[in-house]
C-alpha cells in the first residue's frame with residue numbers, strides 16, 4: 001500500500017501546476033469552475049488527486065476535480081453516521097446492488113465509505129449529470145433551494161435540476177428521476193486523513 005501511495009505522490013509532485021493539498025481548500029472557498037484551470041491538464045490525464053480531509057469540519061464538504069469530474073469529500077457528523085442504517089426503506093437501492101462503486105465500498109454497507117466519518121463520491125447526479133447540492137443536517141424544518149426536504153430528511157444531497165434526493169451516503173431515494181446511487185471512485189486513506197482519489201488498494205480497510 002505504501003509503495004502505491006508514495007508512487008502516486010511522486011507523480012503528483014511532478015505535475016508542477018498541481019498543488020493537491022490546496023485544491024480541496026480552494027474549492028471550499030471559491031466557485032468550482034474558478035479553480036478548474038490549474039488542475040485541468042493533470043486531471044485529464046487521470047492523475048490521482050490528494051485531499052487533506054483533516055481540514056474539513058464535521059458537517060462540511062469540499063469539492064475537488066478528478067478526471068474532469070467533481071468529487072465531493074464530506075465529513076459526516078456522528079449524528080448522521082449513527083442513523084445511516086435507519087432509512088433504508090426510503091431508498092431505491094439501499095445496498096448499492098445496482099450502483100457503481102468499488103467492491104470494498106459496497107461491502108461497507110450503509111456507510112459506503114472506507115471510513116464512516118469521511119464520504120467520497122462523484123458530485124454527478126445519475127439522472128442527467130447535474131451537481132447535487134448538500135444538506136447534511138438531519139431532520140428539522142429544512143429547506144434547500146426553496147424545496148422542503150421534509151421532517152424525516154436524513155441528511156444528504158438534493159439535485160436542483162429535477163429534484164432527485166440522495167442520503168449522506170449518496171444513496172438515491174425511491175421515486176426519483178435518478179436511477180442509481182451516486183458513483184464512488186476508488187480511493188485510499190493515508191496518514192493524517194490524506195485521501196488519495198483515483199488510487200485503488202483493495203488491501204486497505206476502513
Ligand code: FES
Nearest residue numbers: 125127128159162
Ligand atoms: S440531473 Fe439530477 S435530477 Fe435530473
